[in-house]
Amino acid sequence: MAYDLEEQEQLENLRAFWKKYGNFILTVVIVVALAAAGWGFWNRYQNSQAQEAAAAYQQLMQAAQAKDVAKVRESAGVLFDRHGGSAYGGMAALVAARAYIDAGDAKAAKVPLRWAIDNAHGDEFRHVARLRLATVLLDEKAFDEGLKVLDVQVAGPYAAEYADRRGDLLLEAGRADEARSAYQQALDKLAPNSPLRRLIQLKLDALGTGAAA
Numbered sequence: 001m002a003y004d005l006e007e008q009e010q011l012e013n014l015r016a017f018w019k020k021y022g023n024f025i026l027t028v029v030i031v032v033a034l035a036a037a038g039w040g041f042w043n044r045y046q047n048s049q050a051q052e053a054a055a056a057y058q059q060l061m062q063a064a065q066a067k068d069v070a071k072v073r074e075s076a077g078v079l080f081d082r083h084g085g086s087a088y089g090g091m092a093a094l095v096a097a098r099a100y101i102d103a104g105d106a107k108a109a110k111v112p113l114r115w116a117i118d119n120a121h122g123d124e125f126r127h128v129a130r131l132r133l134a135t136v137l138l139d140e141k142a143f144d145e146g147l148k149v150l151d152v153q154v155a156g157p158y159a160a161e162y163a164d165r166r167g168d169l170l171l172e173a174g175r176a177d178e179a180r181s182a183y184q185q186a187l188d189k190l191a192p193n194s195p196l197r198r199l200i201q202l203k204l205d206a207l208g209t210g211a212a213a
Helices: 005-067 069-083 087-102 107-119 123-139 143-149 158-170 176-189 197-208
Strands: none
Touching: 005 069, 005 087, 005 143, 005 158, 005 197, 069 107, 087 107, 087 123, 123 143, 123 158, 158 176, 158 197, 176 197
């Protein structure tokens, strides 16, 4: 095919352009294609992981309801190992701990609670785990250890519960004055309509305080 001078000049310019930038363009195209494929794979992987975690959590709940402690331990282990960085890990820890306590095995319950404190995704799970672990330690009369578990800076909705639980530990440890102070702190942090106010006020009254609800 014959080309006129203008077409030949355009072809030469195109060849020169491709010679200069062709490899770069191909690289960009390949990178974009790989990124798109990788993103699609990642989304499919994430969806698969979420479905697997949900299924394992459902198995855990069923095992807990059936009081099948061995199955609880197995399902919780799967969630900790494979999905510990998700919210399912924290939920699994709390469910497993409750199942162990219901089965009368407080020692076993401490394991998932400590896991949640160290590894759970989200402060809420960590706070609940600390409060529940402190309750287990209170029942075991491990008062100093329980106070250590609660020895963290807490703000927001859990601050009053931390103070109340500290009060329980201090009272059982024979430190009534410190317990009274902790209960009063809990009252001060609670909302006026909180259902916990009456219970904490009863504890204060039992200690001989005249604080108002």
